[in-house]
Amino acid sequence: AQRVTQPEKLLSVFKGAPVELKCNYSYSGSPELFWYVQYSRQRLQLLLRHISRESIKGFTADLNKGETSFHLKKPFAQEEDSAMYYCALGGGGGNKLTFGTGTQLKVEL
Amino acid sequence: NAGVTQTPKFQVLKTGQSMTLQCAQDMNHNSMYWYRQDPGMGLRLIYYSASEGTTDKGEVPNGYNVSRLNKREFSLRLESAAPSQTSVYFCATAVGGAIIYEQYFGPGTRLTVT
Numbered sequence: 245a246q247r248v249t250q251p252e253k254l255l256s257v258f259k260g261a262p263v264e265l266k267c268n269y270s271y272s273g274s275p276e277l278f279w280y281v282q283y284s285r286q287r288l289q290l291l292l293r294h295i296s297r298e299s300i301k302g303f304t305a306d307l308n309k310g311e312t313s314f315h316l317k318k319p320f321a322q323e324e325d326s327a328m329y330y331c332a333l334g335g336g337g338g339n340k341l342t343f344g345t346g347t348q349l350k351v352e353l
Numbered sequence: 354n355a356g357v358t359q360t361p362k363f364q365v366l367k368t369g370q371s372m373t374l375q376c377a378q379d380m381n382h383n384s385m386y387w388y389r390q391d392p393g394m395g396l397r398l399i400y401y402s403a404s405e406g407t408t409d410k411g412e413v414p415n416g417y418n419v420s421r422l423n424k425r426e427f428s429l430r431l432e433s434a435a436p437s438q439t440s441v442y443f444c445a446t447a448v449g450g451a452i453i454y455e456q457y458f459g460p461g462t463r464l465t466v467t
Binding site: 278341345 | 357384386388393394395397401403411412443448449450453458459460461
């Protein structure tokens with residue numbers, strides 16, 4: 245069975261500090277991984293996907309198949325980065341996604 | 354374009370009551386999904402519809418039923434609500450097909466069962 249683990253429920257960092265949100269996955273096939281973000285009072289939206297290998301709002305994520313990880317990183321946190329972040333794994337047919345339990349990022353001034 | 358819409362936004366039910374959550378999309382997407390979001394549990398898939406005319410159970414289907422009314426609409430029904438179904442419910446859509454594309458989410462329905 246596929247599984248996504250986000251070990252931190254809450255991550256607090258100061259503005260300007262580096263951010264790393266951890267995500268580990270379990271999947272027997274070739275994984276499709278995503279990061280979704282939910283800002284306060286907004287709907288869940290895609291932040292980035294591993295296949296695109298892009299940087300969005302300064303965030304990057306690298307798929308490490310050896311460690312089965314897809315950590316989200318940003319070198320300098322901004323106040324507007326405060327949000328709930330979900331890691332998601334695609335697979336299993338039906339275009340389904342399996343979400344992790346989420347990490348609440350709080351950027352303090 | 355409204356994207357993905359959900360009604361109602363808020364609902365309070367008493368144990369045993371029934372209700373239907375509505376979801377509609379104008380994105381011409383094939384796949385539609387219902388999730389519930391609970392603190393510490395993340396998003397869990399209740400049911401999904403890979404294409405019009407098909408529905409399948411997700412991770413937590415017990416106590417729910419769905420109807421894919423047409424390509425645009427996908428409803429979630431609680432036949433006899435229980436306090437354990439207190440949650441925020443999200444509908445989502447995706448293009449569908451062999452490639453896993455981005456899912457687009459609705460604004461959510463906050464349901465309280467007393």
